[in-house]
Amino acid sequence: MNRTPKYTHPQLNTPDYSWAEPKESGHSPLKADVAVIGGGAGGLTAALMAAVTKKRVLLIERGLTGGECTFTGCVPSKALLSIAKTVHAARQSAALGLAVTGEADWAKVQAEVRRVINSFEDVDSPASIERRGVQVVAGEAKFVSPHVLEVQTSTGTRTVMAEKFVVATGSEVMVPDLEGLSDVPYLTHQTIFDVAELPRHLLILGGGPIGCELSQAFVRLGSRVTTLQRGERLIDKDEPEASQALLDVLRRDGVTVHLGVDVVRAEALPSGVRLHLKDGRHIDGSHLLLAVGKKPRVENLGLEVVGAAYDEKGLKVKADMQSVSCPYVWGAGDVVGGPMFTHGATERGTLAGLGSLAWWGRAAATFRAPAARVEDIPWVTYTEPEIAHWGLTEAQAVKQYGRRVQVVDYDFSHLDRAATERESGFVKLVALSGLLGSPLGLTVVGAQVVGSCAGELIQLLSLPSRLGFHPVRLALLPVSYPTYAEAVRQSYLGLFTSGPTFGKRRAGRAEQGSIREAPQPPASAQGARA
Ligand SMILES: Cc1cc2nc3c(=O)[nH]c(=O)nc-3n(C[C@H](O)[C@H](O)[C@H](O)COP(=O)(O)OP(=O)(O)OC[C@H]3O[C@@H](n4cnc5c(N)ncnc54)[C@H](O)[C@@H]3O)c2cc1C
Numbered sequence: 084m085n086r087t088p089k090y091t092h093p094q095l096n097t098p099d100y101s102w103a104e105p106k107e108s109g110h111s112p113l114k115a116d117v118a119v120i121g122g123g124a125g126g127l128t129a130a131l132m133a134a135v136t137k138k139r140v141l142l143i144e145r146g147l148t149g150g151e152c153t154f155t156g157c158v159p160s161k162a163l164l165s166i167a168k169t170v171h172a173a174r175q176s177a178a179l180g181l182a183v184t185g186e187a188d189w190a191k192v193q194a195e196v197r198r199v200i201n202s203f204e205d206v207d208s209p210a211s212i213e214r215r216g217v218q219v220v221a222g223e224a225k226f227v228s229p230h231v232l233e234v235q236t237s238t239g240t241r242t243v244m245a246e247k248f249v250v251a252t253g254s255e256v257m258v259p260d261l262e263g264l265s266d267v268p269y270l271t272h273q274t275i276f277d278v279a280e281l282p283r284h285l286l287i288l289g290g291g292p293i294g295c296e297l298s299q300a301f302v303r304l305g306s307r308v309t310t311l312q313r314g315e316r317l318i319d320k321d322e323p324e325a326s327q328a329l330l331d332v333l334r335r336d337g338v339t340v341h342l343g344v345d346v347v348r349a350e351a352l353p354s355g356v357r358l359h360l361k362d363g364r365h366i367d368g369s370h371l372l373l374a375v376g377k378k379p380r381v382e383n384l385g386l387e388v389v390g391a392a393y394d395e396k397g398l399k400v401k402a403d404m405q406s407v408s409c410p411y412v413w414g415a416g417d418v419v420g421g422p423m424f425t426h427g428a429t430e431r432g433t434l435a436g437l438g439s440l441a442w443w444g445r446a447a448a449t450f451r452a453p454a455a456r457v458e459d460i461p462w463v464t465y466t467e468p469e470i471a472h473w474g475l476t477e478a479q480a481v482k483q484y485g486r487r488v489q490v491v492d493y494d495f496s497h498l499d500r501a502a503t504e505r506e507s508g509f510v511k512l513v514a515l516s517g518l519l520g521s522p523l524g525l526t527v528v529g530a531q532v533v534g535s536c537a538g539e540l541i542q543l544l545s546l547p548s549r550l551g552f553h554p555v556r557l558a559l560l561p562v563s564y565p566t567y568a569e570a571v572r573q574s575y576l577g578l579f580t581s582g583p584t585f586g587k588r589r590a591g592r593a594e595q596g597s598i599r600e601a602p603q604p605p606a607s608a609q610g611a612r613a
Pocket residue numbers: 120121122123124125126143144145146147148149150151152153155156157158160161222223224225251252253254272293380384415416417418423424425426427428465
């Protein structure tokens with residue numbers, strides 16, 4: 084059993100913290116029961132949770148409260164994708180006799196994205212947070228001694244003393260070690276939404292969710308887009324069939340996708356940027372976006388001073404988010420590593436907030452911890468079609484469970500709602516067969532959906548496993564006709580009976596053969612002008 088090391092700091096229970104007061108002139112130190120560093124999804128959730136019991140809670144944020152999700156992540160990217168979808172739909176309507184011409188106005192697109200961001204002011208602003216019982220301090224914090232933070236504010240240095248701390252500093256963009264990159268004016272998710280003009284030819288390095296979502300958004304808004312992915316497939320944590328579906332749709336939208344490429348050098352051009360590939364080719368563009376991943380923000384926080392262990396994968400925490408080595412520090416959000424999602428950050432923030440309460444909070448956190456398990460967190464890539472995943476992939480399940488793995492492939496061609504909307508897609512369920520092939524003990528361990536409402540369907544598909552009821556109950560659940568939710572019921576029926584309108588059941592395969600060879604880039608892309 085993983086026990087918390089016994090904490091022996093002699094002054095921990097001193098009520099006024101005077102033992103920790105540094106000698107400083109000017110401001111008197113701020114004192115709190117819980118101090119949270121970072122006001123993104125993870126930190127905000129932890130702070131509000133801790134404040135529920137009227138504890139003195141301080142939230143220290145060096146930028147904007149609301150963090151990445153609101154200002155440079157989920158909100159602007161989803162707003163931009165939604166606008167791009169509207170533009171795309173308008174262009175597609177020529178087939179229905181409605182001819183739409185002209186280009187989207189980038190300034191107006193940006194104004195609309197900003198309007199959406201601003202609509203989050205009510206929940207994210209310091210005033211709103213303070214109304215809910217958390218004091219907000221604007222500044223950059225780091226530990227300088229046990230239980231003591233130094234905060235650099237715009238007017239000087241302040242000291243914060245607290246009994247407990249939540250580190251929720253998020254993650255930062257990975258900058259690849261690429262020759263010449265430091266001389267190239269590249270964009271990241273922090274700058275691309277504010278770029279002065281719509282990029283004429285956007286080069287995107289990385290084919291994960293950021294690269295793919297922004298590839299589709301920008302190509303639909305009128306940019307030329309070239310996406311360069313080092314691996315052999317896009318969104319490589321999803322099933323290979325989903326990667327293939329996304330590759331097809333991005334190419335149909337007009338994105339040039341290069342898979343399995345190795346970019347070795349970047350060069351600034353008067354007209355933009357040139358990327359040199361290992362095989363001697365080069366690709367020119369007007370702008371470069373880096374989207375090759377993110378790393379936990381653990382440096383320069385003084386974590387060494389309080390003995391909170393970390394490495395490049397993040398702050399080291401136990402299942403309930405308490406630091407493995409410092410008993411008065413918890414972690415929340417991207418900083419603890421693993422998959423980086425807002426819902427993961429809030430779940431981990433809940434645990435950290437609970438953990439910073441009394442014994443009963445810690446007990447609740449232990450009870451709640453499975454909900455934050457990496458394996459149980461579904462994710463969605465918000466392209467059109469949406470691509471959603473939860474649990475194990477087929478290959479992972481076969482590796483872990485061998486012959487017990489059963490797979491159901493359900494195609495949207497059998498789904499009436501999809502037919503009425505001229506949509507395609509699929510559900511894939513990964514299950515473990517029951518006792519002697521019977522329904523007894525049958526469990527679903529993973530699911531993948533590509534298509535309309537995939538982000539909603541994945542929540543339903545994961546319910547039996549996450550809430551602990553037998554899959555047959557979902558197979559028998561009456562659902563409205565015609566809805567996409569019918570795909571959930573039908574694919575679950577496919578676990579028990581195979582037929583044309585249910586999913587096709589088959590044994591799990593260790594090797595996935597469905598991903599096609601990546602076609603070579605056309606000759607015209609080699610040395611293309613920006
Ligand atoms: C383009 C993009 C799209 C995304 N889309 C989605 C999506 O659709 N769905 C989804 O679930 N996830 C999405 N994500 C991921 C999601 O944004 C993050 O997982 C989530 O915001 C992480 O929250 P956090 O609280 O851990 O970190 P953050 O929101 O980054 O918060 C950390 C905060 O700490 C502050 N800070 C750092 N150091 C200090 C310090 N020393 N002192 C004081 N303050 C400090 C920072 O200023 C920051 O505000 C997306 C990410 C990107 C980049």
